[in-house]
Amino acid sequence: MGPVEHLHEAVRGSAASLVGGDCALAAAVKLERPPRPELGDYSTNAALLLAPRLESSPREVAGRLGAALEARLGGALDRTEVAGPGFLNLFVSDQWLIDALTGVIAAGERFGAVEIGAGESANLEFVSANPTGPVHIGHARGAAYGDALGRLMSFRGYDVTREFYVNDYGSQVRKLGESVRALALGEPVPEDGYHGDYVATLVPGERARTLDIDELSHEALAACLAQIRVSLERFGVSFDVWFSERSLHDGGAVEAALARLAELGETFSQEGALWLRTTARGDDRDRVLIRSDGQPTYFCSDIAYLENKRSRGFDRLVYVWGSDHHGYEPRMKAAWEALGGDRDAVELIAFQFVHLVVGGGARTAMSKREGEYVTLDELVERVGVDAARWFLLARSHDTTVELDVELATRQSSDNPVYYVQYAHARIASMLAKLEPGRVERALGALVAVEPLHPSERTLLKRLLAFPYDLADAAERRAPHRIAASALEIAQEFTAFYRDCRVVGAEPYETESLRIAIARAAQQTLATALGLLGVSAPEAM
RNA sequence: GCCCCCGUAGCUCAGCUGGAUAGAGCAUCGGACUUCUAAUCCGAGGGUCGCAGGUUCAAAUCCUGCCGGGGGCACCA
Numbered sequence: 001m002g003p004v005e006h007l008h009e010a011v012r013g014s015a016a017s018l019v020g021g022d023c024a025l026a027a028a029v030k031l032e033r034p035p036r037p038e039l040g041d042y043s044t045n046a047a048l049l050l051a052p053r054l055e056s057s058p059r060e061v062a063g064r065l066g067a068a069l070e071a072r073l074g075g076a077l078d079r080t081e082v083a084g085p086g087f088l089n090l091f092v093s094d095q096w097l098i099d100a101l102t103g104v105i106a107a108g109e110r111f112g113a114v115e116i117g118a119g120e121s122a123n124l125e126f127v128s129a130n131p132t133g134p135v136h137i138g139h140a141r142g143a144a145y146g147d148a149l150g151r152l153m154s155f156r157g158y159d160v161t162r163e164f165y166v167n168d169y170g171s172q173v174r175k176l177g178e179s180v181r182a183l184a185l186g187e188p189v190p191e192d193g194y195h196g197d198y199v200a201t202l203v204p205g206e207r208a209r210t211l212d213i214d215e216l217s218h219e220a221l222a223a224c225l226a227q228i229r230v231s232l233e234r235f236g237v238s239f240d241v242w243f244s245e246r247s248l249h250d251g252g253a254v255e256a257a258l259a260r261l262a263e264l265g266e267t268f269s270q271e272g273a274l275w276l277r278t279t280a281r282g283d284d285r286d287r288v289l290i291r292s293d294g295q296p297t298y299f300c301s302d303i304a305y306l307e308n309k310r311s312r313g314f315d316r317l318v319y320v321w322g323s324d325h326h327g328y329e330p331r332m333k334a335a336w337e338a339l340g341g342d343r344d345a346v347e348l349i350a351f352q353f354v355h356l357v358v359g360g361g362a363r364t365a366m367s368k369r370e371g372e373y374v375t376l377d378e379l380v381e382r383v384g385v386d387a388a389r390w391f392l393l394a395r396s397h398d399t400t401v402e403l404d405v406e407l408a409t410r411q412s413s414d415n416p417v418y419y420v421q422y423a424h425a426r427i428a429s430m431l432a433k434l435e436p437g438r439v440e441r442a443l444g445a446l447v448a449v450e451p452l453h454p455s456e457r458t459l460l461k462r463l464l465a466f467p468y469d470l471a472d473a474a475e476r477r478a479p480h481r482i483a484a485s486a487l488e489i490a491q492e493f494t495a496f497y498r499d500c501r502v503v504g505a506e507p508y509e510t511e512s513l514r515i516a517i518a519r520a521a522q523q524t525l526a527t528a529l530g531l532l533g534v535s536a537p538e539a540m
Numbered sequence: 541g542c543c544c545c546c547g548u549a550g551c552u553c554a555g556c557u558g559g560a561u562a563g564a565g566c567a568u569c570g571g572a573c574u575u576c577u578a579a580u581c582c583g584a585g586g587g588u589c590g591c592a593g594g595u596u597c598a599a600a601u602c603c604u605g606c607c608g609g610g611g612g613c614a615c616c617a
Contacts, residue, residue: 035560045559048597058597084560085597130617170617273615284543284613291615298617326544327612352545353610394565395553398545400610402552416565418579430576476557484554487564494580503576518576540579 003100004464007031007042007076007090014068015046018061019053033465037454040081040089041461047086058086094452097460098513104463104520105443111520112467112527113155121159123309124150126320127232127239128165131225132176134198135232135376137354137403138322143376144392144533145351146320147237148479151531156474161314162239168221169245169301176202176224177217184208198227231376236385236533248304254296257304257339258289266338276303281334281343303335310339318477319348326350349477351397357404374405383412386534390417393532394483416487420525421537423490426497427522428538431515433503439519442512449509455499456517459492466524470531479532486528493521 001009008031016026029046047062054061059082066080066088076096081089104111126146129139146162154160179193183200202208202223208216225242232238248254261267261276268275272292276299279286289300309317317336321328325348333343356374379388382405391408394416395401431439452460469485472478502518505511526536 030559032559035562039560043560048559051597087560167617172617271615275615288615293615295615297615323545323611325612329544350545350611355610391552396546399553400546404552407552411566413579414566419565422577422579426577426580433576480554484564487554491564497576498581501576505576540577 002464002467003096003103004031004042004468007073007092010069010072011044011046011065014065014072015044015050017068018065019050022053025049025053033461034087034089037458039083039087041092041457042090043083043087044090045087047082047088051086062086062088094448094457097452097457098446098448100464101460101513101516101520102446104523105446105516109523109527111523112470113157114467114471119157119159120315121161121313122153122316122318123161123163123312123314124153124318124320125163125165126150127237128167129228130167130172131221131228132172132194133196133224135228137356137374137376137379140235140376140379140388141351141354141392141397141401142320142322143232143235143237144389145349145397145479148389148393148482148532149318149320149349149477151533152470152474152479152482155527155531156470158316161241163241163243164239165305166225166242166244166246167298168218168225169249170298173217173221174213176220177213180208180220181213181216198224231380234385235376235380236389243305243308245301245305248301248308249296253308254300254304257307258300260307261289261303261338264338264340276331276335276338278331278334278338281337283330283334287331299331299335302332303339306332306336306341307339310336310341315345317346319346321348321350323350323352347477349397352400354392354401354403357402357407374403379405379408382409383415386417386421387412387415389533390415390483394480394487396478396480417534418540420486420490420529421535422540423493424522424525424529424536425538425540427493427518427525430497430502430518431522434515439515442515443519444512446513446516447509448513449507453496453500455492455496456514459489459496459517459521462489462492463520463524466528482528482531486525486532489521489524489528493518493525496521 011031012023012026012029015029016023019025026046029044029049032043032045034040034043044065047058047065050065051058051061062082066082069088069090070077070080075093078091078093080091083089107113124146126149127135127139127143129135135143150160150162175190175193176199179189179195179199180203182189182193184203184205189195189199202220203211203216207219211219229242258267258274266277266280267289268277273288274290275286276289277286287299288297289303290296306317319332329348332348333346336346337343383391391403392401466485466489469481473481473485496517500514502511502514505514529536
């Protein structure tokens with residue numbers, strides 16, 4: 001249990017004792033960070049919640065709670081104060097903060113890695129872009145998001161398998177082959193084919209003209225997929241499994257899944273097609289599995305894929321999809337349930353689109369067929385991986401973001417990511433000025449021989465909040481909170497750096513303490529940046 | 541028509557499972573480099589939190605309606 005949680009627990013305990021051990025009521029009390037420093041280090045709304053039960057005024061209850069807490073926590077608290085309508089503000093002692101710092105240092109790289117998901121295995125599927133064209137900015141958001149979520153979940157103790165589903169089965173494969181051939185022969189590309197410049201680069205001209213169309217199609221697709229992989233890896237995104245849709249059909253998995261569903265009585269035939277009765281499980285209409293022309297639908301592959309994932313024993317399936325797939329949620333959950341799974345184990349996360357703003361404000365949607373898009377490669381080339389990832393990850397996945405590439409390119413040096421990296425690099429260079437072994441000696445035994453500076457206290461409290469930021473980010477699938485947290489830590493560190501001399505500080509114990517504080521901040525920033533897939537440079 | 545997401549400073553966005561005087565970055569204006577990195581810091585201006593009701597001791601946050609933007613409602617992939 002971390003120090004803040006310990007404090008929270010004490011508040012709950014004291015609150016419970018005031019209401020005769022009613023833990024349900026006590027469980028609702030919060031420990032918060034007050035908006036202004038004069039309101040204390042932490043505060044609780046406990047008295048506001050307990051007052052009705054005790055038939056007393058909130059402020060009176062807060063007074064009693066304060067006395068109880070001071071008795072319970074002893075030297076951890078300097079004092080408590082009743083404020084406003086009945087908040088109880090807590091002022092923690094320097095010693096409490098230093099003990100907490102010792103804990104942060106001891107946790108090292110694992111600071112914030114609370115083992116919440118311990119043991120739970122999760123399949124995380126993201127990007128899964130059609131392998132018929134380059135990765136563009138729309139995919140980039142899903143890539144950055146899924147990647148950061150994967151890193152975060154791993155850090156929080158989940159056993160994560162990162163997976164890219166390759167749509168290599170449908171008619172678009174043939175279309176790609178036909179487009180490649182047409183270009184090689186100097187013929188016009190079919191209306192519904194692929195028109196981007198990349199098409200001509202997939203297969204050498206001679207082969208493109210002579211290969212059997214099926215072989216050509218597959219070769220083109222393989223080449224395209226290889227490019228996608230390179231683009232993603234350059235962007236810092238990698239996968240454990242590249243899962244072929246085609247393999248589901250070729251290996252009999254589709255038939256097996258259909259047979260299983262039929263056996264379970266989940267399917268029915270109508271108008272020459274085979275359907276899954278998804279309406280029985282929360283969908284607003286039934287869905288076709290096999291079309292009347294005998295072709296399996298995309299959904300049919302999805303089910304075979306679900307069954308495959310089920311057989312691999314995952315506790316949780318997470319899909320990161322663009323918001324245009326949002327409507328698929330009910331049928332996916334229905335299918336999973338029909339196969340015998342728990343619908344809550346399937347999680348579909350829809351991220352909103354990136355809208356390109358060109359010039360004066362005209363928006364353009366991205367269309368792969370027309371070749372009207374900004375590729376991930378282009379974005380990375382123009383603004384760099386770190387700035388691009390920060391841009392995409394600093395915002396909630398639930399908000400549409402506007403991206404003016406010209407503006408982003410021009411302003412890339414203003415990206416807040418550099419501020420965070422700068423803070424990290426500054427600490428590194430600062431600590432490098434110390435004689436060898438000084439840092440290790442400093443971390444040994446921490447004592448305060450003079451009162452902590454307000455900037456030291458503020459930074460320490462900010463660092464202590466980090467694990468809770470990560471908990472929030474993980475539970476709410478919201479990695480952008482890591483970025484917000486990192487930025488705040490960088491700001492608080494910079495204030496500390498401005499106010500508190502570290503190298504050469506007197507006396508020796510104070511220098512030691514500040515080295516430890518700086519080290520803790522550096523560690524935390526490195527962790528945050530790492531979870532975002534952004535580099536943490538030693539020098540800038 | 542129905543469903544989902546969004547609407548917060550000039551711009552881009554945090555904050556939304558209710559808390560105290562609503563924040564950050566950019567942009568604008570004014571200051572600061574003999575001092576551990578100026579990719580920095582200090583200060584200033586800038587808000588009917590889309591609108592209207594409701595719940596509450598307390599609403600940007602929860603509920604209802606409306607307005608505006610995006611997405612979805614296939615035997616497409």
